Amino acid sequence: MYRVWNFITAYSILLIGGALLALIWANIDAHSYHHFVEYPLWFNSIIGVDIGHWTHAYGEAAHHYEVGDVEKVLTLHYLVNDALMALFFFIAGKEVWEAVILKNGSLRGKKAATPLFATAGGMFGPIAVYLGLAALLGSDVYDAVARGWAIPTATDIAFSYLVGRLVFGAGHPAVRFLLLLAIADDAAGLVILAIFYPSGELAVEWLGLAVVSTLAAYFFFNWLPRRLDRGDQARPRSTWMRQKLGFWPYLALGAVGWFGFVQSGIHPALGLLPIIPAIPHADRAFGFFAEAEKYLHDILNEMEHKLAVPVEVVLFFFGLLNAGVEFNSISEPTWLVLAGLIIGKPVGILLFGWFAAYPLRLGLPQGMRTLDLIVIGFVAAIGFTVSLFVASVAFEAGPVQDAAKMGALFSFGAVFLSFIAGKLLRVEKQDT
Template sequence: MYRVWNFVTNYSLLLIFGALIALIWANIDAHSYHHVVEYPIWFNDLVGTDAGKWMSKYGEDFHIDAIGDVSRVLTFHYLVNDVLMAFFFAIAAKEVWEAVILENGSLRGKKAATPLVATLGGMVGPIAVYLGMAYFVFGSETYDAVARGWAIPTATDIAFSYLVGRIVFGAGHPAVRFLLLLAIADDAAGLIILAIFYPSGELAPAMLLVSLAAAIAVFFLFNWLPRKMDAGDQLRPRSTWVREKLSFWPYLVAGAISWWAFQESGLHPALGLLPIVPTLPHADRAFGIFSEAEQYLTDLLNHTEHLLKHPVEVILFFFGLLNAGVEFNSIGAPTWLVLAGLLIGKPFGILLFGWLAAGPMKLGLPVGMRIIDLFVIGCVAAIGFTVSLFVASVAFPGGAVQDAAKMGALFSFGAALVSIIAGKLTRVQKQED
């Protein structure tokens, strides 16, 4: 049973199961599906979506006439998308942080230059295709309706892209490492886009000072100060006591404060743990995302990630369940725009910008990689799935446009098949470990 569970979680199959259940459920009984998604767990003044808006939209369905003097309602959907998904983004932020800060980080120095330029192409290309097709193919009316979703096809699902990349190139091919660098940089850019362009409410930037204060306090009291007091003492008694007795709990408390501050600031609260991630004590090296060796690192940052791995997989199951329930009759212009942005914009954007970096800019490619491999990498990176679904859910209000855009994000999983075909046609030579 343990091996089965490991297989399911290592290959992120829980997310796929959740999405498939949602698709079937929504197309059999859409009313009961949405009834579960928007189920009110707690009416309160601290956490949740706007209670007044929820009442006007769903109150009658739940036979609720009055809720009293409360301002928020914690729904099942809000709990997963806005609260629990914060742990998913924290893990993504951990990989980005290590890639940037560590001496052997994959996004430090010249070795990251070409992947970073290619990442820019992997964002510019999809945006150009999405907005260009919306205006010139579907017309100005459709353009006005869908323009806010420009960031949906910029996303790359790092987990699935990595797995498909290994299938196409083999685990030992330098293109797999290149793909990981690109996906990590894409994640970093995606977090910035969510924070800047998709606020969840009216902006109150001053509240971010609360988040900053929580991050500084937890870093100073539970990271810097114990190490400072242990200076010159090889036994490190204070740091060891903090690590063994308090573990991640101070950071979890600081994370809760930061999350609340993000909610109150108007930024998407799922990003609320990001300021806390850099404050955790970390090792002086990293083996790379999804590396089995990282579970043996004893620093608190890697230990916390290891503890979160399986819970986050379960969270992704519920994320798929609560976000992928789209009726097939919802397919429309946003579906094809998201798909075109991913399947056309990503490969050609990465190919063009990667070629510019490797050739005219003289930044080069890793030994063993060809220019045409950039196109295949772009096909693999076109799997938007998880992050595209998330962006679609915040880019548009619930309704036909959001559902159609989500369908495009779901269909992007077809890029896996496109990648395998592209690999065969371009004669990729698989290299195993």
């Protein structure tokens, strides 16, 4: 099975460390914490949050700055959530792309059919629970929280995979099932963010900039060198491109595409996704988090390797800038998000997984029981990173957003529920 411990250790320590520091800081001195989050880096009229929105969020201290005639301000929060988190989603998008496009990709063929059905259940279940309970609480609550329906659909791939290995053992077929489900969930989450949570009014014409930059990257730095090298086994042009230019043309044109997303109204954190198909990639993949992929030297994998440490640092700041929620902010959205995750996920995954396995006769992996779907559901209920991100874009900064974020943080309780479910349902660990 895949070796993930080095990645998980760095990922978890920095991300959780940032989140814990934010929680402590916000509950000791909320005023200084929020000033840190909204600290202005650059007043301009190109990128950032609306100057009026920032002035309101920053409070009286905003009047101490001579901003001049500008429309936007680049804050620390915007820099991390809207710009640097694009690197995180780039890595996630790269893995999803390989899982779909490569011949041996994990999301291709019949082997992925049941996990894909279970993924749908793991999304529709939380939505139904979240909105259903919100409706029972009355129209006022429903209207206030309805926009956050996607928050409990998320699954934190890295943490879920780690817990799944601990509950089932590294060699259990349920771990691979969980991994396929998490990858598919990640792909669906990217689509949801793009469609349902735009960062502003949609300006489709700016998407043309992302399309043109992607096509230019593919044509000039990928297709054309290979075309000119036809019949020449030495492949001099392609080799020169790889050795001399490396990933820099793709990074530069990816940045152009990111700016197109900024102006188009689609969330900028997704802005590097269009460039992924244009980058030369290996014709095989060893799997999500596979250590063996460090031996692949195509440009796409090399970009992922070089981005690993910067993304870990970005995730520390993401936790620091997003998890600072005061405990007195706990309210209805907290419990709705949590219920969507720890009730909706297991129920949805069980029902849809069972339907795919038996009425549709798609089956389960050999050695995996129907009851294992329940345990997988609890493991997949760890929303954390992506749930926090969705909460930050679903609601404006304020009590509802803070309460929803607290629900995402509380989803770590699913770790304990996973172990309890594993014991009660008599999961037999398989370490090899």
